[in-house]
Amino acid sequence: xxxxxxxxxxxxxxxxxxxxxxxAKSFAQEYKAELxxxxxxDEAYQCWTAMEGEGxxxxxxxxxxxESAEQQMREFAATHLADCxxxxxxxxxxxxxxxxxxxxxxxxxxxxxxIATHGRSGLKQV
Numbered sequence: 863x864x865x866x867x868x869x870x871x872x873x874x875x876x877x878x879x880x881x882x883x884x885x886a887k888s889f890a891q892e893y894k895a896e897l898x899x900x901x902x903x904d905e906a907y908q909c910w911t912a913m914e915g916e917g918x919x920x921x922x923x924x925x926x927x928x929e930s931a932e933q934q935m936r937e938f939a940a941t942h943l944a945d946c947x948x949x950x951x952x953x954x955x956x957x958x959x960x961x962x963x964x965x966x967x968x969x970x971x972x973x974x975x976x977i978a979t980h981g982r983s984g985l986k987q988v
Contacts, residue, residue, distance in 0.1 A: 866893040870972040872900045872963045875934050882978035883942060889974060890946055897950040899943060900966055902959040903931050928956060 871886040873879040890897040905924070922930075931954045939952040955962050967975055 864893070866895045866973040868898060868970055868972045868974075869893075869895050870898045870900060870963070870967050870970065870975045872902070872959070872975070872977050873938070874959075875901065875938060879978045880942075882976050886976035887946060889976065890950075894947065895973070897943065897946050898966070898970055898972065899935070899939065899950060899952045900963065901931055901935055901938075901954045902962045903927050903954065903956045904959055905957055924956060928954065 866889060869886055869890050871883065873883075886897060889895065903924075935952050935954050939950070943950045943952065953966070955966070963975070963977075966972075
């Protein structure tokens with residue numbers, strides 16, 4: 863018998879990520895599992911420019927990006943996760959997405975990861 867207690871749904875808040883959400887919610891409902899929604903702010907997002915030997919960041923600070931992502935997560939959770947029967951957790955982290963998804967899944971002892979793809983393959987992806 864399959865015993866799924868925790869499901870991890872990583873999202874970048876894109877339309878493509880929403881394609882996987884009904885599957886994550888359905889599994890959570892079927893197995894009465896807790897749904898963990900995770901968004902990772904890629905620490906490599908910031909561009910740098912060199913000016914007279916000094917590197918200066920271009921764009922918002924990491925704190926500003928995290929605050930924006932946390933607001934997006936609150937809105938996402940209110941819109942898409944409020945009807946999760948067994949409960950849900952919503953978290954925003956800073957790091958490399960693939961590394962943080964794996965680490966979070968291990969730390970939380972997730973039984974299943976439901977993640978979408980952007981739909982490109984082969985040469986289109988390159």
